[in-house]
Amino acid sequence: MPGRLQYKSTLITGAGSGIGLESALLFAQEGADVLLVDVNEQAVNAAAKKVAERFPNVKVAATKADVSKEAEVKAAVDKAVELFGRLDVVFNNAGIMHPADDNALNTEEKIWDLTMDVNLKGVWWGCKHAIIAMRKNPTDASKGLHTGGSIINTASFVAIMGAATPQLAYTASKGAVLAMTRELAMVHAREGIRLNSICPGPLKTPLLMDFLNTDEKKNRRLVHLPMGRFGEAVEIAKGALFLASDDSSYMTGTDFKVDGGLTSCY
Ligand code: NAD
Helix, strand or coil, X not given: CCCCCCCCEEEEECCCCHHHHHHHHHHHHCCCEEEEEECCHHHHHHHHHHHHHHCCCCCEEEEECCCCCHHHHHHHHHHHHHHHCCCCEEEECCCCCCCCCECCCCCCHHHHHHHHHHHHHHHHHHHHHHHHHHCCCCCEHHHCECCCEEEEEECCHHHCCCCCCCEHHXXXXXXXXXXXXXXXXXXXXXXXXXXXXXXXXXXXXXHHHHHCXXXXXXXXXXXXXXXXXXXXXXXXXXXXXXXXXXXXCCCCCCEEEECCCHHHCC
């Protein structure tokens, strides 16, 4: 059976760890060529090695890039097109959450700016250069390939709900990702470019576990989780795969929640 991403060229940011790494494994398993992008060079190289070893039949490469820098994002997109000949899927997933006391009274401007630069501006650069590349994709009906593509932007459940644990800059950046994704989805819908946000619930990845760094903090969060557990990164990757593939061909502009029921919970 052909993979759900067979012949597709994909690029994933934040691919050195967590959701990004699990998505790279899943995309490659489904037949995609994958360019893994991360600011952590050692992590992204190790991640690419792991993907390549497990899935030798697809092309896998790694590149170091800081998503908050436009030139680095453009270079990563150009590299994917050069290596794989086109670019069908971009998963703008890299993100940071500062462990500092991030509330309206205490957050330092430099933390606010850094968070916005990575989580919001980074997604903008990823969308901008993905759109430029996807417009040039040739159609090849025999392989199910077409002009345009699918862009997935990682937001968060905190983009939808107020978090009682202070993470103001993070929450604001993720809310803006939803708004920006919706607007870009409307503007580019007739070009065959779909844009959707994915909203993960709380996960067992370094990003959240470094923030909830005591059992008391973890347990406070667990009380609010309908399923009584943190999610696994691979459970978000499966949602990203759906949005990346043609299985979601009539979906654009959505806030796709993969959150164990959290955002439906009272
Ligand atoms: P993670 O910390 O495991 O992975 C994030 C990766 O992003 C790391 O490899 C890191 O090096 C990379 N990165 C950080 N800054 C970067 C930059 N400037 N340029 C390029 N790469 C950079 O975290 P994760 O849980 O897999 O998070 C992935 C995304 O999911 C993030 O956008 C995060 O905000 C979002 N998210 C996570 C949770 C959670 O509970 N973990 C919940 C909701 C949303």
